[in-house]
Amino acid sequence: MKAAVMRAPKAPLSIEDVTISKPGPREVLVRLKAIGVCHSDVHFWDGAFPAELPVILGHESAGVVEQVGSMVSAVKPGDHVISILSPFCGTCEYCLTGHMSVCHTVNRELFQRDLTEAPRLSIGKEKVGQFLNLSSFAEQILVHENALCVVDKDMPMDRACLIGCGVITGVGSVFHSAQVEPGSTVAVLGCGGVGLAAINGAAIAGASRVIAVDLSDEKLQLAKRFGATDLVNPGKVNAIEAVKELTKGGVHYSFECVGLKQTAEQAYHMLRPRGVATIIGMIPPGVNIEIPGIELLVTEKRLQGAVMGSNRFRVDFPRLVELYKQGRLHLDDLISDRIGLDGITAAMQNLKDNKGTVARQVVVLD
Incomplete structure (x- = not known):
């Protein structure tokens, strides 16, 4: 697949061929259709926050499920989904008391592959870091099923992706x-x-x-x-x-x-x-x-x-979609530009420069 790879802070992202693994037991392969460029990505790109290099940034995305692992029950191939950077385990204290958004901060290893397993992302023999367990600046993502929410297929993808971070936050x-x-x-x-x-x-x-x-x-x-x-x-x-x-x-x-x-x-x-x-x-x-x-x-x-807005995203996302359909959630007005993968570096620079006309720049894929 094609992906925008970060190899050094503040350097232009390079569009490279990246190998993405097959789904493990609770993993889902998603073909992305739209990806929002968020200021959080900029914080890692400009070096304000550390990142494992090389890495594929991006975390605000929507797409179509292509393959699922043997134990996946939440989604199926063909489903339209929105991703989120705060997956939940469903069994810890925080999940059981209704604070699912905190789960990933204390149980983050549950949503990653073990170090003894093949990496989800690689270029040749080089492991590529998976940003926030997503790495959405790419044509596909391979993620834990509890990082995804199914939404109506009539929801436009370029608006749906915004719900996954900026809007829910x-x-x-x-x-x-x-x-x-x-x-x-x-x-x-x-x-x-x-x-x-x-x-x-x-x-x-x-x-x-x-x-x-x-x-x-x-x-x-x-x-x-x-x-x-x-x-x-x-x-x-x-x-x-x-x-x-x-x-x-x-x-x-x-x-x-x-x-x-x-x-x-x-x-x-x-x-x-x-x-x-x-x-x-x-x-x-x-x-x-x-x-x-x-x-x-x-x-x-x-x-x-x-x-992440103290979310319960599998409840919240469908509700936000409905608010959009009712004309109460103004997702159309959030989009300031639609770009391709090769436009991400410029998009992040726009956010860093705090250009007044920029709200959300969205990568749209075929």
């Missing part, structure tokens, strides 16, 4: 992690793909005021289409003061979708008493967030994280 954080209440106020810091999804989710949840915060006026205007009621550009005003003035004291919920110390702390300071700040962005390792300890006691404000 943003919308799921609103629905599950923070549990936004109807009539409440919300601030979303960062209007990239995840932030726009969080804004959309807050609107669907019935928030009375959804404040979009971003340095790009272009992205702020785009946020209106997803349900933002107010726009704040921190480059022109003090964002914390502006949000507090708009809400007469602060928001009930804030969502940090950038991945910076500064914006994480701003998200906390935008809260009213008993407000909840949810950190969604990938803050680099070694970076600490500082907040006044006494406020936690006196105001009962809360600061929390959310991984």
Whole structure:
């Protein structure tokens, strides 16, 4: 198969012929049709996070099942599926208490091949790293069955793939992690793909005021289409003061979708008493967030994280597909460009440069 291979940080990805193995007992081979280019891929491409090299990046994908292993029961050949980077085992404490999104962080070895087995991906005798157990910048993926969800075949693949990361991360954080209440106020810091999804989710949840915060006026205007009621550009005003003035004291919920110390702390300071700040962005390792300890006691404000929108993806994905069909989840507006595999390097550079017109760039395959 053809795949975009990363051999060094910040270097252009090379389109190479990669050998993909046959499915093991609980593995599924998927022919990909669409792949979203996510800012999380950029963090590994530019060296901010470590990656096993050579590696195939990519993790936001949708396609058609081609082959299944002997013990697979969740999918069958011909099914249309969306992948996710947070598979679940179904038997651990986290799965059994309804927190499936955390399972992969403590049981990650369950979803990989043993070191004594042949690798899933290789070029000649060289093993190729499988990024987040997916490696979606390729024509095919070979994954554990619990990393896939079957969806309706009439769902367009270029929209379906977005659900697998950016959309479930943003919308799921609103629905599950923070549990936004109807009539409440919300601030979303960062209007990239995840932030726009969080804004959309807050609107669907019935928030009375959804404040979009971003340095790009272009992205702020785009946020209106997803349900933002107010726009704040921190480059022109003090964002914390502006949000507090708009809400007469602060928001009930804030969502940090950038991945910076500064914006994480701003998200906390935008809260009213008993407000909840949810950190969604990938803050680099070694970076600490500082907040006044006494406020936690006196105001009962809360600061929390959310991984992949605290999802239950086999329940959530079909529901999100239905919301899209109803015209309430604005996936069409998320797509800023459609490209081929050879356009991925430029797409990641666009995200790194923070181009205001870029929400989600999607690789479309035949």
